[in-house]
Amino acid sequence: MKKTHSFILVLTALVLFLSGCAGFQTSNNSNSTNNNENNNTEENSEGKTVIDFWTFWGSEIRRPIIEKIIADFNESQDEIEVKHTFLPFGDIWTKELASIAAGDPPDVVINDINATALRGQKKQAMNLSQFLEQDDISNRFYPELWDATLYEGDSYGIPFNTDTRVLFYNKDAFEEAGLDPEQPPTTWAELEEYAAKLDKKSGNDYERIGFYPLWGIGYDVWLLNANGQNYFDKENNVQIDTAKNEEVLNWLKTWKDRYGDKVVNSYQAQIDSQQGHPFFSGDLAMIAQAPTFYTQIRDYAEDLNFGVVELPEYEEGNGHTSWGGGFVAEIPEGSKNAEEAWEFIKYLTDVEAQTYWAVQNFDNVANVEAAEAASQSSEFTEDGSMVYQKAVENMEQTLLTPIPVVAPDFSSLINPNVDQFFLGSMTAKEALEKSQKDVENLIKKNQ
């Protein structure tokens, strides 16, 4: 028992010692979450207002870039100091929500562009029209991005970056299959024809697969590509159960039937696991991906001879409509330094910061001028320039699919039906009919 007693004694000492450490000091000012060595209040030692900026950019590549932008901003003026905090992707928004509920949120957060209106409706993000009346920066951005930030005409987040979907193809494989590497497919029919030529079999196994439409992007992108518009129109009418959609689904299914379940699932598993990508090794000749896919080719398959082109169109003249997403910088409702936060957001989305971000990260940015400046950047390699220019060009025909506030979870109603269709337990017509009905019911319920 003596041993136990001295053990407890040591523990008590340890606890007393620890209670002097940082994790055991509650801040004096309940409004402040800052607990750094020198800023216990919202003002730091130099009298600057400190604003909290949360991002999910913590990697070795992204972190220095965003922190350089922050440092530049902090130096550019003497009123505001931005403090950056990294939080893991996904969980960052759970925490943001909790902090808004507790009335003590950060001042600027990077969040998903497609749900911006929903967050505006729920009063999670601040209505920015008060600031936009003073300085309207809306024309900095691609109109499609700007529209996605609006709820009832007011903006609730400022676009930061974006993306699109393009077709990457393996030039050497084209050459080998007797195709012209400078003439990639432009229509769905060509896509099928090329893919068939690019397929390479030895016995029953594929040595190379030409193309499979659902690796890299979802069925919904193909629907968007064929229709040139979203399921939802501005009045929240739903257009899922259409003859064209039925045709598209059936077309997609023909690919699956051609390669067979085993092949499709096996490759899909590889791509999902984010490791071992068949495109890098030449086992897959074409894939639809976001332009940032280039950075992986650059880093992991530098010898790959590839080209990039817009998504093929449904039929000639239908348009090469593509799909994109992106992120906004928003001010959470309840931020105590909204004015200062706005100043920082303006800086973050202005040409200089956006160009720097675009070039250093090889990322599509929301600011049009910055995007165009970056596409001329001399810092990219030849391949890099090619991809980036294509990406910027492609923004013209890229649509976003903002989550409708009356049916935020519509995809969880449609996807299972489409899954059933691909698994063969529903026809395309049945899947679409059921989806149409389910989504309409949801909208009715929420309106």
Added chain:
Amino acid sequence: MDKTPEDNDYLDRTSDLKSIGKTNENPSFLEHRGNRKNFLTILNFFLLAIGGLLIISPLWWMVSTSLKTMAEVMSFPPSFWPENWLFSNYIRTWEAAPFTRYTINTLTITTLVVIGNVLSNSFIAYGFAKIPFKGKNILFAIVLATMMIPGFVTLIPQYVLFAKLNWINTYYPLFVPAFFGSAFNIFLLRQFYMTIPTELIEAAKIEGANHFYIWWKIGLPLTKPAIATVAIFSFNGAWNDFLGPLLYLNDENLYTLQIGLQVFKGQLSTQWNYLMAGSLIVLLPVILLFFFFQKYFIQGINLQSGGK
């Protein structure tokens, strides 16, 4: 009542039990029938070895990934052996974020959680198992009930509560609750206390011991294997906790290892080699702890023989 004149008697009894426990390492196969015993031991060894191989082989993938370059990780089809064994990945991993600081932070929280759980749960569980009082069953039902409400729905109100206490960005929300017991551990220890013969406690009471004394002198020593289990479980839980530290800590200087590992997980791609190296480094202390803590199971005490 506080005086316990004959307390040596229990000690004798306990040490008696201890000695029985010590020889209790091979209960099923006894000395006589030597051949059969050997056969069974060998069979057992082979079963365990084959099973062990099945258990461990998936882990080889982690180890092998941690030693590859990212280019090799991304190669298709995946290679089984790393081309070059890049042990330097481990050093790079450690340097990618302030992991030394994160280790100290994690250790601090974990230590406090383990202390809290070991002290509180044993005490509370004794009350539920061995002392009759009014409302005990209802109270115990509530204990169990707290496990049944999914954490997501209490996450927001709990965060607001801790914010009101001014505990955000401190370690308090992470370890203080451990000092007040947790349903899982209380239930577990209660099950072990239930197997302590009531006669043993009655005898102690007749001889004048109160419940604190009985808990300290009889309860604690007799449930050592269970307490060791609680210690290991709570170490494991606190060490691997991700959502708690993430929610309650704002200052990156206070972050823990599990949050630190997230820097390798990007929105578009993940640095698998570093993530795996990091995961294995983080795993190591838990494994070592378990390896050396095992003797507390082996020294387990023979409860059932006590009253006989």
Added chain:
Amino acid sequence: MGKKRLTMRRKESIYGYIFVLPWIIGFLAFTAGPLVFSFAASFTNYNITSQMDFIGGENYKGLFTEDSLFWTSLWNTLYFVLFSVPLTTIGAIFLSALLNQDMPGIRFFRTLYYLPAVLSGVGVYMLWMQLLDPGTGMVNLVLSWFGIDGPNWLFDPNWTKPSLIFMKLWSVGGAMLLYLASMQGVSKNLYEAAEIDGANTWRKFFHITIPMITPVIFFDVVTSLIGGFQIFQEAYVMSNNGEGGPANSLLFYNLYMWKQAFTNFNMGYAMAMSWILFVIVFILTIFNLKLAPRWVHYEGEEK
């Protein structure tokens, strides 16, 4: 004399309250408030940030009458619990019986089997996605050695839940720890007596070991039942976009609740869901508790 006995009993009660007091304090301070809040908010349209109006039993009514995903998720969860609880329990008992021996390398083996239980986080789930890859994955590779054409695992709605159950079985080492701790307490005398009666290993295992560890089996069944109903992370990470696919086959109760709470911000609705789950699990647990005296054997109990 009678009066004294009464005070004895009262004194005993006071001790009881003192012992459980820490838990009561902790419960009142940290848990009770959020629980009451979530119960109250389940009758509102609470969305965390801007609204919380009383809407009566609308959430509950909607769940039962209009929400097919609620039933899907409940069915998926029941399926998982029904298979995973018995399988992991039996697996853990069997494993700890093997590990409860004195033989060379036993400490190493115990550590080995415990390892998967310690591993956590996304890495493990990614590992399993790799293993269960229908083409190049290790599981199907091993099956092919025996001439078995392995299933599509995570891509086939009929195999997704079994995939997760296998994964659970792999990390059965956590429960193994419990059984090991309790098997250490089984008296050697009992085995010796059985030996003299000529009992073989199996008989001893089923007639001595198992009955003596029933308190821990009971604990394991109750807690893994409660835990099984709350399966979330596996499905969240291992299905595409955390959606619970393919064909909603991994849409577990808590995953659906999570989506309602943090994607659609229908927190009131999610809270109603949590209380329905509570009632289901609570009834099952009470059932378990009532059934326990028939098979759980507490050596310390007064007969």
